[in-house]
Amino acid sequence: MRIGIVGAGILGLAVARQMARAGAEVTVLEKEPRIAAHQTGHNSGVVHAGIYYQPGSLKATLCREGAAMLREYCAEHGLPYDEAGKLVVASTRAELSGLRRIAERARENGVPGIAELDAIGLREVEPRAVGVAAVHSPHTAITDFPAVARRLAADVTEAGGFVRLSRPVRAIRQTTDGVAVAAGPERLTFDRLISCAGLGTDGVADLARAGGDVRIVPFRGEYYRLAGPARGLVKGLIYPVPDPRYPFLGVHLTRRIDGEVLVGPNAVPALALEGYSWRSASLRDLRRIAAWPGARRMAAEHWRTGLREVYGSLAKRAFVAAARRYVPELAPADLVRAGGGVRAQAVARDGRLLDDFVIDVRGRIVLVRNAPSPAATSSLAIARHIALTVPLTF
Numbered sequence: 001m002r003i004g005i006v007g008a009g010i011l012g013l014a015v016a017r018q019m020a021r022a023g024a025e026v027t028v029l030e031k032e033p034r035i036a037a038h039q040t041g042h043n044s045g046v047v048h049a050g051i052y053y054q055p056g057s058l059k060a061t062l063c064r065e066g067a068a069m070l071r072e073y074c075a076e077h078g079l080p081y082d083e084a085g086k087l088v089v090a091s092t093r094a095e096l097s098g099l100r101r102i103a104e105r106a107r108e109n110g111v112p113g114i115a116e117l118d119a120i121g122l123r124e125v126e127p128r129a130v131g132v133a134a135v136h137s138p139h140t141a142i143t144d145f146p147a148v149a150r151r152l153a154a155d156v157t158e159a160g161g162f163v164r165l166s167r168p169v170r171a172i173r174q175t176t177d178g179v180a181v182a183a184g185p186e187r188l189t190f191d192r193l194i195s196c197a198g199l200g201t202d203g204v205a206d207l208a209r210a211g212g213d214v215r216i217v218p219f220r221g222e223y224y225r226l227a228g229p230a231r232g233l234v235k236g237l238i239y240p241v242p243d244p245r246y247p248f249l250g251v252h253l254t255r256r257i258d259g260e261v262l263v264g265p266n267a268v269p270a271l272a273l274e275g276y277s278w279r280s281a282s283l284r285d286l287r288r289i290a291a292w293p294g295a296r297r298m299a300a301e302h303w304r305t306g307l308r309e310v311y312g313s314l315a316k317r318a319f320v321a322a323a324r325r326y327v328p329e330l331a332p333a334d335l336v337r338a339g340g341g342v343r344a345q346a347v348a349r350d351g352r353l354l355d356d357f358v359i360d361v362r363g364r365i366v367l368v369r370n371a372p373s374p375a376a377t378s379s380l381a382i383a384r385h386i387a388l389t390v391p392l393t394f
C-alpha cells in the first residue's frame, strides 16, 4: 500500500507515522521548506484535557485519548511535557452557571482530577489571579508541538517513509487503480491520498474535485507575551469561561514550555488564508471566502462579535483589560506583542462554525476537513482513528 499524505503539520506526520508503522510505503508532501510551518508552529502549546467538548463527539473522545498518547510519546522520546494545570475562572456571578456547565461536561468526558474552587481556593492554585469561582484541571499540560512534529517526522523516515519538503501539491487525479499527484517537480502515484492540509484544505479538495458543504475560513489568533518580572504573576494556565456560541476559548494566559507567558489568542478574521498580520491580505483568498454562502451568513450573524475582536486587535488597551480581569496586577507595559497563528476553521453552508473534527472519504482520497484546536493535542488519536475507521484496503 503506497500512501501519500499532504501536509507536514503535526496531523499529517502523526498519520504518516501510524501508516508507516503498519507497513505502508508512506510519502509526506509539504509545500513549505520546513515542517510545522503553519498551525502546528503557531499555537498556544496546550495539551488540552478534554474539558469543553460535546460528550460523544470526536473532539471529546480523541482529545482525551490523544492527550494520554501524547504524554506517553513525550516521555518515551524525552520531549517536554509539563502538567502546568489550568484554571477556568468565572470573574462575575453571572458566569457561574456557565462555569458549572463546564465542570459537569468535564466530568461527563471523564477528565481526571476536576475540582470546583471558590475565590479562596482559586488563589491557592494561582496566587495572583482573582475571580468568584473556578474549575481546576490539574492534568492540563504544556508541550512543544513543533518538537513533537520533528520527532514524528524522524519516526516516519526511520520506518522507511519519506518526508518531502518544498513539494506543493498542484494536481490530483483519481483513477480506478490509484491517485496520481503532481507535487513540485515530482509526479507520484499512490493507492491512497490523505490530506491534512490545514489552511490549504479547500485547495486540495478542489484539486481532487471533492466539493462539499464546508469551507475553511481563516481566523487569526494574536498574542502578547508578558515581559520581565510580570511572567512571575502566572504559574500555569488561566482561562475565561468560554462563550458557548463559538469554538474559540477566549483570551487566556498560558505559560509556555520555554517559560514565556502568552496572553491570547483573540479571534479576528484573517485577510488571507495565511494572513499572519493585517498587512498580509490576498484578494484571491478573500474572493473565495466571500463566495462561500456560509461565510456571508456567518458574517451577517456575528458581525458585532467580529467588530469587538477587531477593536481588541487594534487597541492594546482592550487586550490588557481582558488579561487584567484575571490578573489585575498586570500593567500595560507588561504586555509585548508576540505574533500569532491562523486557525483553519470550517464553516458550513448555513453559516455554522463547525465544532467537531470532520473527516471526509472520497474513493481513494481521505480529506481531513476540520481539525482546529485541540487537533494538536489529539493528533496521535486522530491518526489511529483514521487508520481504524477509514477503508485503507480494497
Ligand SMILES: Cc1cc2nc3c(=O)[nH]c(=O)nc-3n(C[C@H](O)[C@H](O)[C@H](O)COP(=O)(O)OP(=O)(O)OC[C@H]3O[C@@H](n4cnc5c(N)ncnc54)[C@H](O)[C@@H]3O)c2cc1C
Pocket: 006, 007, 008, 009, 010, 011, 012, 013, 029, 030, 031, 032, 035, 036, 037, 038, 039, 040, 041, 042, 043, 044, 045, 046, 047, 048, 167, 168, 169, 170, 196, 197, 198, 199, 200, 201, 203, 204, 220, 221, 222, 265, 340, 341, 342, 343, 344, 371, 372, 373, 374, 375, 376, 377, 378
Ligand atoms: C492560534 C492558535 C492556537 C492554538 N492552540 C492550540 C493548543 O493550545 N492546543 C491544541 O491542541 N491545538 C491548538 N491549536 C490548533 C492546532 O494548532 C491545530 O489543530 C493543529 O496544528 C493542526 O495540525 P495540522 O497538521 O492539521 O495543520 P498545519 O500545522 O497547519 O499543517 C498543514 C500543513 O499542510 C501544508 N499544505 C497545505 N496545502 C498544501 C499543499 N497544496 N501541498 C503541500 N502541503 C500543503 C501546509 O504548508 C502545512 O504545513 C491552535 C491553533 C492556532 C492557530
